[in-house]
Amino acid sequence: MTDPILVERRGSALWITINRPDRRNAINNSVITGIQAGLERARSEKGVRVVVLTGAGEKAFCAGGDLQQGTSVFDDDPVEPTTDFGRLARFGREMQIPMVGRINGACVAGGTGLMALCDIVVAADHAKFGLPEARVGVFPFQVHVYFRKLILPRHVAELALLGEYVDAHRAREMGLINYVVPAEELDAKVAWVCEKLALASPAAIRRGKYAMTAMQDMAFHEALSFAEGQIMLTAASDDAAEGLAAFNEKRRPRWQEES
Incomplete structure (x- = not known):
């Protein structure tokens, strides 16, 4: 069985890769658990100066929650409303090691929440961003917790209420990401950011x-x-x-x- 999360040390950077390209790197409980384990490793391992979060393949960074998995990511206990994603968000907020988002493709719904954990975000120019949750009867409540501090309220409304996708250049205009580069330059730009952080x-x-x-x-x-x-x-x-x-x-x- 393929590991849903790959964790790899590259110099002073620890790479965490969502490894479900056949499901557009959608989030399930194993993905959440694996990302948190990777962050815990980064926090405890000597010499780690930066964390890079990305998705496998070229089509998607993360397509949000896996709506076709056997046990839904929305099946949480109302008596204990703290979700697995919420626990990861809380842990990520307290990370004192810089996190770099390498956005290699579609970044949708909960995927934008993972992106929002990152301090610096580099996106390939073909990447798309969106919050289409309302179109399947839910709403991006947890993502909104991050976005309300990250971008202007009207931009949050544009994404969450319209449910339309925006391209990487529009996402940069909104303040969602830092850099947009051609896909073939993505790794070089991420390496440049990591090198600057390591200084x-x-x-x-x-x-x-x-x-x-x-x-x-x-x-x-x-x-x-x-x-x-x-x-x-x-x-x-x-x-x-x-x-x-x-x-x-x-x-x-x-x-x-x-x-």
Whole structure:
């Protein structure tokens, strides 16, 4: 039986690939469990600086929930309403390692939720994006939790209420993704992003990700006070001292976690 999730270390990057190309990489419980296991590995394994999340093949990143599986991804206990996808979303939100989305094709419904876990998103120019859930009698409630902070409300409404697909260039205009490249350049662009992320201080990235997440729900004055405290903590770190020394000595920094 083919593994629904492939996890592979490539240098300082840990690649997590949804491996169900025959089902357009649709989400089932095994996919959710496998992605979370991959994220847990990234968090605990020495030297992992970035996670790349992608789908197998060239047609789809992820087509959302598998509506034809034996046990529906919607079969959750109303007494315990926390869903498997919700648990993954909560775990992904707390990840302090940067995540890069490699969008190799259609990114639909719950697939856009997986994409929203990522900090930087690179898409092939043939990729399509959409939230067609209302057309099958449901609604993208969990995806909306991410999108309400990610893009403008009218763009959320356009996707969720109309159910129409948008191309990669429109998705970039909306703020859903960072880069659009020809399919043959997708891996090179992802590698470039990973290389840039690996140049930064792991400690600074970790604290920065924590702070960006924490400040999302803060009022202005609360966020500003929080940011001032984070500046003081970061400035007192070994990596900050090393970064300043490296800058003055015109050399590449030797971060503490790399020594």
